[in-house]
Amino acid sequence: MKLFTCKQIAGIDQLTMKLEPVLSIDLMERASFQIADWVIKNINHDWQIYLFAGPGNNGGDALAVARMLAWSNLKCTVYRIDFGRELKGDPVINWQRLEEQNQVILRKIDSEDSIPEIPVDAIVIDGLFGSGLNKPLDGLAKEIVKQINRSGATIISIDIPSGLFGEDNSKNDLSAIIKADHTLTFQFPKLSFLFPENCEFVGDWTVLPIGLHPNAIEQTETPYHFLTKKFISGKIKPREKFSHKGTFGHALLIAGSYGKMGASVLASQACLRSGVGLLTSHVPQSGYEIIQNSVPEAMTSIDPSETVFSEVPDISRYSAIGIGPGLDKKQETQQALKALLQAKPSKLVIDADALNILSENQDWYDLLPENAILTPHPKEFERLAGASFNSFERLQKQLQFSAKYKVIVVCKGAHSCITLPDGKVFFNSTGNPGMATGGSGDVLTGIILGLLAQNYSAEDATLIGVYLHGMAGDLAATEIGEYSLIAGDLISHLGKAFLQLE
Ligand SMILES: NC(=O)C1=CN([C@@H]2O[C@H](COP(=O)(O)OP(=O)(O)OC[C@H]3O[C@@H](n4cnc5c(N)ncnc54)[C@H](OP(=O)(O)O)[C@@H]3O)[C@@H](O)[C@H]2O)[C@@H](O)CC1
Ligand SMILES: Nc1ncnc2c1ncn2[C@@H]1O[C@H](COP(=O)(O)OP(=O)(O)O)[C@@H](O)[C@H]1O
Ligand SMILES: [K+]
Incomplete structure (x- = not known):
């Protein structure tokens, strides 16, 4: 799904009116109906509703919503902010319609004294500014x-919490923004x-x-996207009848060190559950038995070091390489990472300590192969x-x-944000706070590696991997809840996540 700036959305509104065609007052009616319908279905009808209407179309929506809620006999009072200027356009029509309906108490706020006290058990509908x-x-307004x-009432914002900008809030006054419980936003x-x-x-x-009109959406260019199930499903390739393990690539995972072999185990299992043909896990000597015992499906490549990654194996036989989880940052590991980058692997995922090593050696950034995938959490990105x-x-x-x-x-998080070299941006829509637990990121590295090795493009492997990882988390959370979710549960739910995408 495309995401747009507020300015672009206003343009899409205008185009919709022309293409459909639809009058702006009717578009406002349609939008307001959606709000009213949600409110009617989701709130306690005994509660008093305080609707706040600003001077523009967001206020116009609030006025129309009040009229619709009154149809259902909800107890509404409208407070319209009055800056001493005449209302213009559609809000005027909606004000008149409310007056004619005569079922809603109408008040104006023109000074601080006229701001009402709001009881805790009220519903506030915020249509001040959109x-x-x-x-x-x-x-x-502030x-x-x-x-x-301050009121403690339940706050429902129309389109956007009043005072919040749709994009950049760096220079905003954070004490002058509505803190909504729910925001009901239009279309995007x-x-x-x-x-x-x-x-x-x-x-x-x-x-x-x-x-909003599909052609208007289509015509409006944007770098921003929100990942949807349909979009990701369309990218999953079926496994051909006569395919064999060679068809699905051979991944090399360089992960784990003494005391952190769990990272290697998790990433290896996730890689295998992502459909890869073959996996070789490169581990230090002390990790040999651990990986053999816990991931028998993986082959091993054993590092000369007892405890850490210190030497790059022959990489020519691998279709894709993943490096980083549980690696530690020892000097020999740093040099081995540099050697790997100098070997110019064509498909590479870099995570965790491999990223931390890079940030301590920023002159190596130029060694990064084109389309390498870096998966930092916000601290690692910093x-x-x-x-x-x-x-x-x-x-x-x-x-x-x-x-x-x-x-x-x-950049991983609740809505992981993916940026491509061409300037495109994708935000993830799957996942939940149950995934905020050690090892979740290692699982993501394994998934992306598995997809890369299967010859998905770097872009597709990243988008599918991030979406699938969150989806596995959501499926796991529906079964065991967010509290008990651990990284291994993501791996055991990957199969079900794939099934939902087929
Ligand atoms: N998206 C859609 O498809 C649809 C969108 N719709 C709705 O339209 C909304 C957008 O409406 P909008 O463009 O009229 O703007 P809105 O947010 O009401 O505010 C503008 C007013 O506020 C004023 N103002 C601004 N900043 C201010 C400040 N700091 N302090 C004080 N005043 C300030 C500004 O005054 P100005 O400064 O320009 O004189 C102007 O009067 C959108 O969020 C959605 O709810 C639906 O109805 C239909 C379909
Ligand atoms: N609140 C959340 N909602 C959705 N996903 C989350 C949330 N918190 C964490 N995640 C996901 O969990 C993973 C955590 O990765 P990371 O911080 O690298 O963990 P670790 O280093 O322990 O493996 C990321 O993919 C992130 O997107
Ligand atoms: K609002």
Whole structure:
């Protein structure tokens, strides 16, 4: 699914009106109906509803929603912010319709004194400002936001929490943003919803389709995408009847050190469960029995060192290489990693300590093979590319890194963010907090490696791998819950995840 900036969404609205065609007031009615329908289905009807309406179309939505909720006999009061300017356009029509309906209490807020006290057991519907916000809120608008946030009431924001920008909030006043419990957003999630620091404002979010025109969406170019099941399913290749293990590639995994062999075991098992033909796990001598006993399907390549990775094996027979989980950062490992990069493997996934070694030797970045896949978590990315003020800034750094070194970067998190050298960005939609547990990342490395070895392109191996990994986590969580989920559960649910994508 494409993701757009608020400005682009406004353009898509305009195009939809022309192409469908549909009048703006009717599009607002359609959007508002979706909100009202969700509210009616999801809230306690005995509770008092406080709707806050701003001066623009977000306020217009709130006015229409109030009318629709009153049809269902919900107890509504509308508070319209009055900056002393005349309402314009569709909000006027919706104000008139509300007056004519005469079932909703209508109030204006024109000073701090007229901001209502809101009881804890109320529902607030926030239609103050939407995608048309043009500067941080201040004055009366900010006071209303603060009062709503203080109330402890359940807050439902229309389209976007008022005060939050859809993309960059680096310069925003964070004390002047609604902290919603739920955000009901039209047609596309806004980019800022996908950044962890905005979770306190956005709460849970739901996308409500409002029938924006497919041609308008198609015509509007964007680098941003949200991974969907349909998109990923379309990339999975069926296994041909006469295929054999040679068809599905031979992966080499360089992982594990004395005391951290679990990383090698997890990544190896995940790689095998991802459909690879053959896997060789390169381990230090002390890891030999461990890997043989726990992953009998894998072949082994034994390092001369007792404890760490110190020497690159002959890489010519492998279709793809994964390196990093549990590797440690000893001097001999650092030199062996450099030697591997100098050998220019054509398909490479780099994770964990291999990334940490790289960040301590930044002059090696130029050795990174084109389309290498780097899978840092945010801290590892910070070591690679420097600190960022927030996730939006980090995304800019990630894009620059991908473009400069022609590599794919996966910055892992709740919505893992994938950047490609050509500037495309993909956010993941699967996964859950149960996956925030040691070894989850090792599993991802194994999955991506397995797909790469099967000759998926670096881009597809990354997108499928990240999506599948989160999906396995979601399937595991439905069975055993998030608390007890451990990395091994991701591996045991990979098969079911593949089945859902076939
Ligand atoms: N997406 C869709 O498909 C559809 C979208 N729809 C809805 O439209 C919404 C977008 O509406 P919108 O463009 O009218 O902007 P909105 O957010 O109401 O705010 C603009 C108003 O606020 C003012 N203002 C701005 N910043 C301010 C500030 N800091 N402090 C004070 N004032 C400030 C600004 O005044 P100005 O500064 O321009 O004078 C202007 O009056 C969108 O979120 C969705 O809910 C649906 O109805 C139909 C389908
Ligand atoms: N809250 C979350 N929601 C979804 N996925 C998550 C969440 N927390 C962590 N994950 C996923 O779990 C993995 C954790 O990787 P990482 O931090 O490298 O773990 P480790 O180093 O322990 O293997 C990543 O793929 C990340 O996207
Ligand atoms: K809003």
